[in-house]
Amino acid sequence: MTEPAVSAPEAAQQMEQILYEVKKVVVGQDHFLERVLIALLSGGHLLVEGVPGLAKTLTVNTLAEVIRGSFKRIQFTPDLVPSDLVGTRIYNQKSGEFTTSLGPAFANLLLADEINRAPPKVQSALLEVMQERQVTIAGETHKVPSPFVVMATQNPIETEGTYPLPEAQVDRFMMKVLVGYPSEEEEFVIVSRSIAPPPTVARVTDAGQLMALQARCRQIYVDPSLIQFAVRVVAATRTPDLAGLKDLSRLILYGASPRATIGMIAAGRALALLRGRDYVLPEDVIDVTADVLRHRVVLSYEALSESVSADDIVSAILKAVPAPDKPLEAHVRVAASG
Known part of the structure; x- marks a missing residue:
């Protein structure tokens, strides 16, 4: 490598x-x-x-x-x-x-x-x-x-x-x-x-x-558990019931597309590089989640009438979907080199 x-x-x-x-x-x-x-x-x-x-x-x-x-x-x-x-x-x-x-x-x-x-x-x-x-x-x-x-x-x-x-x-x-x-x-x-x-x-x-710098950003290591976390967060915008958020189903008309999952990981990678790391931590992905999802979650009329915003829904999903543990830096480097 x-x-x-x-x-x-x-x-x-x-x-x-x-x-x-x-x-x-x-x-x-x-x-x-x-x-x-x-x-x-x-x-x-x-x-x-x-x-x-x-x-x-x-x-x-x-x-x-x-x-x-x-x-x-x-x-x-x-x-x-x-x-x-x-x-x-x-x-x-x-x-x-x-x-x-x-x-x-x-x-x-x-x-x-x-x-x-x-x-x-x-x-x-x-x-x-x-x-x-x-x-x-x-x-x-x-x-x-x-x-x-x-x-x-x-x-x-x-x-x-x-x-x-x-x-x-x-x-x-x-x-x-x-x-x-x-x-x-x-x-x-x-x-x-x-x-x-x-x-x-x-x-x-x-x-x-x-x-x-963009090429370097694409080399930032992403642990598979973070990809799974992003998949679960985006999936919860489509079927909130699976994340234990049954009350959100009536507030969401359409959820986010797979492009949102890609965006969460890509933006998390860039944020990790801005912070001087060559691997992504859960907080990198969490910090960009609202910016990636707020325009992709289509709210229902009930949500609009109750003044519920897309940010409110994303915040509820992040509380319901547990983030993975922080990977140890030594383990990250071994996985990245392999």
């Missing part, structure tokens, strides 16, 4: 440097920033819900600058068409030939701002590029650059003129993160920085190094 080029502590240090540079510009939002880094390491997509003005766009823009990657922002509106997203064919009158003009989807970090304001036809144009990392224009397939991460935002306070995301697209997002207001101390720092000269961020990595 060949040793990886980057050790887990070295990878964690690199990600810490990225976070340090981003936090020169972005104040607070520690949970959100950690989830963005998890998405980068695991190659998953992020759905962000929060009111305007909480530095969602600033975070992605700064991150793209720090990792020396390309960044594109698409403001989703009702009059948007799919070609505005993926590109189109243009006829050149001088040469008499068609040329392909690639859309803003061709970037390392793609911000889909207020994604629920665009009609379903435009939303579905993201499906192929999110899953397959490619788009098809006039029968020709074009690969998007690597690494490629989509971060989409939703405004929770305005629902007029919006189109709910189809379940097939929501399931493509590995995590859904809720971004809240800053504290008074954080808001003081935000205002202080806004009236000062803008800080300069250093470019600490590039796309090639980030892909190496």
Whole structure:
């Protein structure tokens, strides 16, 4: 078994440097920033819900600058068409030939701002590029650059003129993160920085190094008991009775798909690497469970009428499904080397 080029502590240090540079510009939002880094390491997509003005766009823009990657922002509106997203064919009158003009989807970090304001036809144009990392224009397939991460935002306070995301697209997002207001101390720092000269961020990595970190993340050891734990948690969203949660059956219309189980393990791996370990612990998986499941659990009318949220259901499931024991580090290394 060949040793990886980057050790887990070295990878964690690199990600810490990225976070340090981003936090020169972005104040607070520690949970959100950690989830963005998890998405980068695991190659998953992020759905962000929060009111305007909480530095969602600033975070992605700064991150793209720090990792020396390309960044594109698409403001989703009702009059948007799919070609505005993926590109189109243009006829050149001088040469008499068609040329392909690639859309803003061709970037390392793609911000889909207020994604629920665009009609379903435009939303579905993201499906192929999110899953397959490619788009098809006039029968020709074009690969998007690597690494490629989509971060989409939703405004929770305005629902007029919006189109709910189809379940097939929501399931493509590995995590859904809720971004809240800053504290008074954080808001003081935000205002202080806004009236000062803008800080300069250093470019600490590039796309090639980030892909190496992603490859290192895929080598993080996952004990089979953790995979079984993730399977049981996700299965409990479909058949709560099997987990001894009969009362939840009437609150859940549809449970999470196997993509959720994959997301829990992938996100847990990335979090373990951020914490400087080359193996996953139960708390790594537990910490990301709510973010992975909250948008995949479809609530019934009874749950909505009783103000029960998906987070409440996930919390109840985590209490009912016991986590496996922490594996001893020596045993982990023996299993990983084998």
